[in-house]
Amino acid sequence: MRFLHVSDTHLGARPYGSRDREADFYDVFSEVIDLAVEYGVSFVLHGGDLFHSSNPSPKAYIEAIRGLARLRERGIDFIVAPGNHELPKSAGRGSPIKVLEHIGLLRSPRDPSKPDVFNVGDVSIIVFSEWASSYLFNPDILQLYNSRIKIALAHITLCDILRDVEGVPERACRDRSYYSSRIPSGYSYVALGDIHTPWELRVPGRPPIVYPGSTEYLGVDEYRRHSERYVYLIDIESSGDISFKRIPLKKPRRWIIVEDTYSNVLNKLNVSSISRLSSTSDKKPILYVKVKEPITRDRRDMLIKHIHRLIDDGLILDYRLEVEVKVSLVERKYTSGVSVDDILKTEVFGKINIRDMDKILGILASMVKPESDLDNLIKELIGLLEGSEDTLRVLEMALKSK
Numbered sequence: 171m172r173f174l175h176v177s178d179t180h181l182g183a184r185p186y187g188s189r190d191r192e193a194d195f196y197d198v199f200s201e202v203i204d205l206a207v208e209y210g211v212s213f214v215l216h217g218g219d220l221f222h223s224s225n226p227s228p229k230a231y232i233e234a235i236r237g238l239a240r241l242r243e244r245g246i247d248f249i250v251a252p253g254n255h256e257l258p259k260s261a262g263r264g265s266p267i268k269v270l271e272h273i274g275l276l277r278s279p280r281d282p283s284k285p286d287v288f289n290v291g292d293v294s295i296i297v298f299s300e301w302a303s304s305y306l307f308n309p310d311i312l313q314l315y316n317s318r319i320k321i322a323l324a325h326i327t328l329c330d331i332l333r334d335v336e337g338v339p340e341r342a343c344r345d346r347s348y349y350s351s352r353i354p355s356g357y358s359y360v361a362l363g364d365i366h367t368p369w370e371l372r373v374p375g376r377p378p379i380v381y382p383g384s385t386e387y388l389g390v391d392e393y394r395r396h397s398e399r400y401v402y403l404i405d406i407e408s409s410g411d412i413s414f415k416r417i418p419l420k421k422p423r424r425w426i427i428v429e430d431t432y433s434n435v436l437n438k439l440n441v442s443s444i445s446r447l448s449s450t451s452d453k454k455p456i457l458y459v460k461v462k463e464p465i466t467r468d469r470r471d472m473l474i475k476h477i478h479r480l481i482d483d484g485l486i487l488d489y490r491l492e493v494e495v496k497v498s499l500v501e502r503k504y505t506s507g508v509s510v511d512d513i514l515k516t517e518v519f520g521k522i523n524i525r526d527m528d529k530i531l532g533i534l535a536s537m538v539k540p541e542s543d544l545d546n547l548i549k550e551l552i553g554l555l556e557g558s559e560d561t562l563r564v565l566e567m568a569l570k571s572k
């Protein structure tokens with residue numbers, strides 16, 4: 171038996187309001203459906219964030235229905251672990267996943283706050299939506315099902331993988347107890363969604379844990395972390411052994427990244443080198459430019475004019491421009507008489523009362539000084555915060571209320 175594992179298709183996303191970019195997500199979704207048909211899979215597992223929003227546009231529905239109907243015609247099941255993007259934002263509103271389930275195009279947990287199971291032949295697929303993701307670590311769930319092959323499908327961020335993939339400190343993880351090593355070993359394959367960077371974890375004697383990643387890049391950072399996108403094709407042998415491989419997607423739109431000083435950026439953006447980079451893919455790439463020094467308004471205008479010529483010549487679809495600016499909050503002290511301390515105290519944290527507030531404010535204020543030793547200051551701040559769960563909770567509440 172063979173199945174496809176895909177995730178984070180974000181149908182309906184429209185980065186920077188671009189219609190072309192919205193169409194990119196539909197285009198890749200259609201490629202995923204083509205692959206499911208081409209490889210003759212029995213079912214498709216979707217790790218969540220099928221839609222970008224819990225209230226998608228009619229267009230996003232149409233594109234989802236168009237693809238899923240092609241699978242249904244061929245008797246290919248589509249099973250989803252709903253993600254944070256598509257789960258209802260207020261109680262009782264329903265979700266787009268339920269709409270599609272209602273018309274028989276997919277299957278998802280009956281109650282998204284609990285795990286649910288779907289059987290295909292002798293394979294049990296145990297599904298955990300984002301709301302039920304903590305159950306993934308519960309070994310008792312596995313005892314409920316006696317089928318030979320058990321596969322987990324969940325929308326969840328595992329902290330250790332987030333750390334390894336995106337360099338995000340574990341303490342910034344939504345739930346610090348979500349670790350890959352805590353997943354019970356009774357599964358044959360753990361199909362995940364939520365982290366957009368493709369990642370597979372293979373530890374001997376433990377089930378493979380796989381994030382196929384997003385199918386299209388929501389922004390330049392996703393491209394920078396990994397400049398390929400995939401679906402996974404999994405084969406279950408009659409012996410129960412599992413093998414899998416990733417299949418690169420052809421449709422995601424590529425980026426050209428240029429980060430340099432002003433004059434080097436201008437050099438690199440010459441027509442011949444951009445057209446060479448552009449010709450390597452069917453779709454016109456998006457240009458990301460970062461000028462790593464402050465520049466005058468005239469230079470900025472000149473750069474934009476030059477980039478627009480590349481668009482007019484049909485070499486790129488669009489661009490994002492960032493210019494490094496050196497702003498020192500500390501300077502404001504001398505110009506306006508307001509210190510960083512004052513801003514933090516009054517505008518950020520207001521009157522909340524927490525332990526070590528003065529120390530925390532002191533560290534935050536030193537961080538914005540141009541000559542600050544950021545690494546050490548961050549370590550110091552983390553040390554302070556880690557010492558007090560209460561402080562963290564109060565800070566979190568204060569920031570949320572802003």
Ligand SMILES: [Mn+2]
Pocket residue numbers: 178218219253255364366
């Ligand atoms: Mn997502």
